Amino acid sequence: MSAPDETPAVPGPWVKICGLSTAADVAVAIEHGAAALGFVLTDSPRRISPQRAAELVAAVPESVASVAVVRHEDVDTAIDRARAAGVGWIQLHGQRTAAEVRQVRSAGFQVIRAVRMDDPPQMFEDWGEQLLLIDAAVPGSGAAWDYSLVREAAAGRRWLVAGGLDPRNVAAALAASGAAGADVSSGVESSRGVKDPQLIARFLHAAHGRHEAGAPAADSPNGA
Numbered sequence: 001m002s003a004p005d006e007t008p009a010v011p012g013p014w015v016k017i018c019g020l021s022t023a024a025d026v027a028v029a030i031e032h033g034a035a036a037l038g039f040v041l042t043d044s045p046r047r048i049s050p051q052r053a054a055e056l057v058a059a060v061p062e063s064v065a066s067v068a069v070v071r072h073e074d075v076d077t078a079i080d081r082a083r084a085a086g087v088g089w090i091q092l093h094g095q096r097t098a099a100e101v102r103q104v105r106s107a108g109f110q111v112i113r114a115v116r117m118d119d120p121p122q123m124f125e126d127w128g129e130q131l132l133l134i135d136a137a138v139p140g141s142g143a144a145w146d147y148s149l150v151r152e153a154a155a156g157r158r159w160l161v162a163g164g165l166d167p168r169n170v171a172a173a174l175a176a177s178g179a180a181g182a183d184v185s186s187g188v189e190s191s192r193g194v195k196d197p198q199l200i201a202r203f204l205h206a207a208h209g210r211h212e213a214g215a216p217a218a219d220s221p222n223g224a
C-alpha cells in the first residue's frame, strides 16, 4: 500500500497511468517513471475486480501511488473496494461533496478529486483532497480539449490535467495548463481497454521531456 501524507516527490510532472490490468503494463509504467497507477474499480471497459487489483498492487513499490478509480459508487462502497485492492489512494469521479472527501481522508486514503473542465470555479476549490484532476467536459470520452482554459481557475491548486492526452500532446498540455501532472487512459491504448506498453513508455517520456537517442519521436502517429 502506498499512502504517504503528500504526493510522492518525483522529479518533473506527476504522471498517472490509468486503467491498468496486466502485470506487464504495470511493470512498464513503473520502469518509465509513472508516479501513480490507476486501477478502475467501476463500470468501464477497463474495470478489474478489487482482488485482481490487489494482485497487481503487490508489485508496486511504496514510492509509486496505487489508485482505485471509482465513479458512481457511494463512498462506503468505494472505501470497501479500495481496501480490498490494497491501494493507498482513491480517485473520486461523479458528483461529490466536501463531506465525502473528508470521509475518504478519514478512512486513511489519499484523494484525487475529479472535476470537469466546464465545472463552475468553486468546484476547483480545495476540499481537502491531495490532488484535483480536471478532465474533459465528457469524462472518459478520450476527447482532447483546450487545456489552457482552466489555467487561471486552477492556479494555486496542485492538479492533474486529463482527457484526450496522448504521447503527442501531453507536453504541450502540461505547459498550456500549468498542471502539476497528467493522467491518461485512452491515449496509451492500442484499442479500447487494451494498453500498449510502447505508448505507455512514450507517454511517460514525453511528459517528462525525455527524448532519448534512438527513441521514435512522440509527435508522430503512435510514436512510430
Ligand SMILES: O=C(O)c1ccccc1N[C@@H]1O[C@H](COP(=O)(O)O)[C@@H](O)[C@H]1O
Pocket (backbone or CB within 6 Å): 018, 019, 038, 040, 042, 043, 044, 045, 046, 047, 069, 070, 071, 093, 133, 135, 139, 140, 141, 142, 143, 162, 163, 164, 165, 183, 184, 185, 186, 187
Ligand atoms: O479509465 C476509465 O475507464 C475510467 C472510468 C471511470 C472513471 C474514470 C476513468 N478514467 C479516467 O478518465 C480520465 C480521462 O481518461 P482518457 O485519457 O481521456 O481516456 C482520466 O483521469 C482517467 O483516470
